Amino acid sequence: MDVAALTFLALSLPFVAALVAPVLTRFLGHNAAWLLALVPVATFVHFLGFAPEIAAGEVVTGGYAWIPSFNVSFSWLIDGLSLTFALLISGIGTLIVLYSGGYLKGHPHQGRFLSFILMFMGSMQGLVLSDSFLMLFVFWELTSITSFLLIGFDHGREAARRAALQALVVTGGGGLSLLAGLLILWNVSGITQFSLLLSFGTELRESPFYLAALLLVLGGAFTKSAQFPFHFWLPNAMEAPTPVSAYLHSATMVKAGVYLLMRLNPVLGDTPEWQFLLPLFGAATLVSGAALAVRQTDLKLMLAYTTMASLGLLVLLTGLGSPHAVEAAALYLVAHALFKGALFMVAGIIDHETGSRDLTRLGGLRSAMPLTFAVALAAALSMGGLPPFFGFIAKEEIYEALSSFDRRSMVFAGLTVLGNALMFAVAFAIALKPFLGPKVETPRHAHEAPVLLWLGPAILALKGLSFALMSGLAHRVISSPMSSAIAGEPRTVVVSLVPHIGVPLILSAVTLLIGIVFYLNLDRLRAVMALILADIGWGPDRGFDQFIRGLLRFAVAITRRLQSGRLDVYMTVVFLLIAVVLLATPVRYGELPRAPFFAADVPAHELAIMAIAVAGLFAVVLAADRLTAIVSLGIQGFAVAVIFLLYGAPDLSFTQFMIETLSVVVLALVMTRLRLSPSDHRPLRQKLPDSMIALACGLGFGLFLLRATGAPFDATLTDFYNLYSKSIAHGANVVNVIIVDFRGTDTLGEIAVVMITGLAILSLVRLRAGSLKRGADRSAAEERV
Amino acid sequence: MKSVIFRTVAPFLTSLMMLFSIFVLLRGHNEPGGGFIGGLIAVSALAIYGIAHGVETVRRAIYFHPMAIAGAGLFAATVAGLISIIARVPFMTGLWIYPSLFGVEIPLSTVMLFDTGVYLVVVGAISSVALSLEERGGE
Known part of the structure; x- marks a missing residue:
């Protein structure tokens, strides 16, 4: 098979695996995870095969035509950026599948869970590798949907259902915004593929639609990547089982927004708007996320808020757009995926083995769970940005990017130091507090986790170490190609573990110092944050509920207004509109008929028949009771039928006779059935509007017919x-x-x-x-x- | 309805009108008439019978549920269209055969079948509505 077919296979394999996962799990139990993990391993190996090419600065594209008439294709783009993501997704995906095997061992719906996880993996893989806009959008929404399924996995609990719905509404709504943005890009450039768009030049930035496109794309990216003020769904998403939190809500899905920003940086970036909006929202997210993390005592919630902070940092760096900032974003993204995935899995292990993940109820676990402790410590060191871990390298580069001495950089540097220090404190609170100190009694007797559980986090933590130690190789294969793809021009990352005396190192040291101070005063800090939050009272989370409630109330009000359920209202509206259309259109377009032509020699019998029709009409209007009116309507109809007959339309006339007869019968039946009062007792005040509408309709139809028959008759047909x-x-x-x-x-x-x-x-x-x-x-x- | 004259005449009137409706249906292709008009006449016939002798009598007389008659009509009309496809001409193309019965040549066509379908749909749908209204209207 050629490379294109293999890549297509790699893209679809997770979905196939998702299909068979429930069956496999029924037969093999939790050990099915070992077998299912082969799928992400296979895709990982496949995409790793591209690494030499990509490292050499090449870009691989391929695909198939999908809707050729609209220039829509199913095609992929593999460059440094998408390759890094693909490797992270399949690599961490392998570990997550294994971890899920252990974490949900014996769960009645484990097969379904593995199926959802694999489906998500396929969607995420498709998202980052998409070349065509529409394909990106489809996979983007698929990740939202699979995330909905995974968050709501424990669907018996209301909190889980609410969180799932909230995530779907926020990220799915953002997806629509993204679609609109992509359509604008498509319209402005005429291009439907990223690979072509990247070489499109500066025309997009100068287009009058640039700001609209940017805002819409940001709407998609910010909701997906949980930027302030759309962050609230992310902590709520922690209702999902821990493997989901580790995979979707830290390592991969929430980075989709960041991915999109990085992907579009070469075409949309480097403008005042971009460099204003992204750092602003990024910094706000960084600081608020880190501060909110301190407030929590639940391990998963602490991690969720630090994830939010890290996403803010990534958006901030992408927005700055300077060479060092781009490289820092690339490094930090990889480092974060490694350490945060590991820490989430550690939190899951603690929860699984002790029955609690509340920081205040844990302690002294180091002797019971030495291996988990070691993994947690390694991940926390990376998260805290300490050598010899990859996080340190990333942080050096971040501070390098922020260490110029203009006012803007200094503000952002200050905020970043604050955010990083808070995250440092949280990282070590998670890695140290449950394990050190006196032993605390937990709901379950703690012991070391089985291999399926510790394997994943251990490998991730080791990766964090080995990437740093072999930074040359990591940069050549991952960091440099990725930075080049983000920047849109060749870049080489050189930063290593060997520190240089300079501003970045000083900032690192300051971060370390503040972080230690924060860590030592964590309880006091938490109390202060709790007070502040209680003072504010309102948050976007509650705002979401209010928004949904308001929307429902609005919909109900509109429906009540439009769908009254009363026939007379519907009839009035319909006929009023008919009258307006018939009368307003000819007036507006000057299509009123000329004065009708009256023949001088109308035979007497024709005049008599017309007189009968008119008499019938008056009889209808003046009738004392409804039955008489219905029958009189028949008189008028019969007269018209006779006129048809006289003018040589026997079929029409015949039909008209029958219809008139039957409608009199049916109307009379309906009247008796509905038990209407024999006559209309309404006062004139209420009858008048109806009669006005009737007159207007009659006049309109009359004019319309006059106009139509006034035109010369085309006898072709x-x-x-x-x-x-x-x-x-x-x-x-x-x-x-x-x-x-x-x-x-x-x-x-x-x-x-x-x-x-x-x-x-x-x-x-x-x-x-x-x-x-x-x-x-x-x-x-x-x-x- | 209480009128003795009406009750006595109604069955004869109904039978005559039914017969006439079929006549109108069959002659429709060349002279005024056709399935739609024929159907309406048949419905009027049923309505008269219903007013005179009550809905239950009509329901017994037509044996099938009116909606089933309408369904059969729609089916017949669709089949009339589909026969053309089997004969490898476009959908709804009229096909004619002229079999000879006792020395008389009888023109038969898918168009005829189609028109009969129209007749049945009109009879079924409208009489079904009229009957159900009449049935409970008298309570």
Whole structure:
């Protein structure tokens, strides 16, 4: 097989695996995870095969035509950026599948869970590798949907359901914004593929639609990557089982927004708007996330808020756009995926083995769980940015990017130091507090986790160490190509573990000092944060509920207004609109008919028939009771039928006779059925508007007919039918031939409509009669009681 | 309805109108008439019978549920269109055969079948509505 087919296979394999996961799990139990993990391993190996090419600065594209007429393709783009993501997704995905095998061992729906996880993996893989806009959007929404399924996995709990819905509404809504943004990009550039867009030049930035496109794209990216003020769904998403939190809500899915920003940086970046909006929101997210993390005592929530802070940091760095900032973003993204994935899994292990993940109820676990302790410590060292871990390298580069001495950089440097110091404190609170100190009694007797559980975090923590020790190789394969892809031009990352005396190192030291101070005063800090938050009272989370409630109330109000359920209201609206259309259109376009032409020599019998029609009309309006009015309507109809007959339309006339007869019968029946009062007792004040509408409709139709018949008659069709009716369709009655032969398919549709209408009326009649009958039965039963 | 004259005449009137409706249906291709008009006449016939002798009598007389009649009509009309496809001409193309019965040549066509379908749909759908209204209207 060639590379394109293999890549397509790698993209679809997770979905296939998702299909078989439930069956496999039924037969093999939790050990199915070992087998299923082969899928992400296979994709990892496949994509690793691209590494030499990509490291050499090449870009691989491929794909198939999807909707060629719209220039839409199913195609992929593999460069430094998407390759790094693909490797992270499949690599961490492998570990997560294994971890899920252990974490949900014996769960009745473990198969379903693994299926969802694999589905998500496929969607995420597709998202980062998409070359075409539409494909990116489809996978983007697929990640939202799979995330919804995973957060709501424990669907018996209301909190989980609410969190799932919230995540879906926020990220799915953002997806729509993204779609609009991509469509603008498509319209402005005429391009539907990122690979072509990247070489499009500066035209997009100068387009008048640039700001609109940017804001819409940011709407998608910020909701997905939980930027302030859209962050609230992320902590709530911690309702999901821990493997989900580790995989979706720290290592991969929430980075989709950051990925998008990095992908579009070469075309949309480097403008005042970009460099204002991204750092602003990024910094706000960084500081608020880190501060909120301190407030929590639940291990997963602490990690969730630090994830939010890290995402803010990534957006901030992407927005700054300077060479060092881009490299720092690339390094930090990889480092964060490694240490945060590991820490989440550690939190899951602690929860799984002790039955609690509340920081204040844990302690002294080091002797029971030495291995977990070591893994946690390694991950925390990386998160705290200490050597010899990859986090240190990333942080050096971050401070390098912020260490110029203009005011803007200094502000952002200050905020970053604060955020990092807070995250440092949280990292060590998670890695040290549960393990050190006196032993605290936990709901479950603590012991070391099984291999399926510790394998994943251990490998991630070791990666964090080995990437740092072999930074040359890591930079060549990952960091440099990724930075080049983000920047849109070749870059080489050189930073290593060997520190240089300079501003970055000083900032690191300051961070370390403040971080230690924070760590030692964590309880006091938490109390202060709690007080501040209690003072504020309101947050976006509650705002979301208010928004949803308001939306529902709005929808109810609108529906009540439009769908009153009263027939007379509907009729009034319909006929009012008809009158407006018939009268306003000719006036607006000057299409009013000229004065009608009256023939001088109308035969006396025709005049008499018309007089009958008019008399019938007056009889309808003046009738004392409804039955008389209905019958009088028949008089007028019959008169019209006679006129048809006189003018040589026997079929039409015939039909009109029958219709008039039947409508009188049916109307009379309906009247008796609805038990209407014999006559209309409403006062004139209420009748007047209705009669005005009726008059307007009549006038409108009259004008319309006059205008239509005033135009010269085009006899082409008449001649055609007269000529061919006999010779083609073997029929002398042209009307009937048209109905059953020339336009037979029309008639087929019409009789179908007749039948469906009949069914609808029948069911309405039955429904009403049924409810009356049931009501009678009930009251009879009540009487018996 | 209480009128003795009406009750006595109604069955004859209904039978005549039914017959007439079929006549109108069959002659429709060459002279005024056709499935739609024929159907309406048949419905009027049923309505008269219903007013005179009550809905139950009508329901017994037509044997099938009116909606089933309408369904059969729609089916017949669709089949009339589909026969053309089997004969490898476009959907709804009229096909004619002229079998000879006792020396009389009788033109038969898919168009005829189609028009009969129209007739049945009209009869079924409208009489079904009228009957159900009449049935409970008299309570």
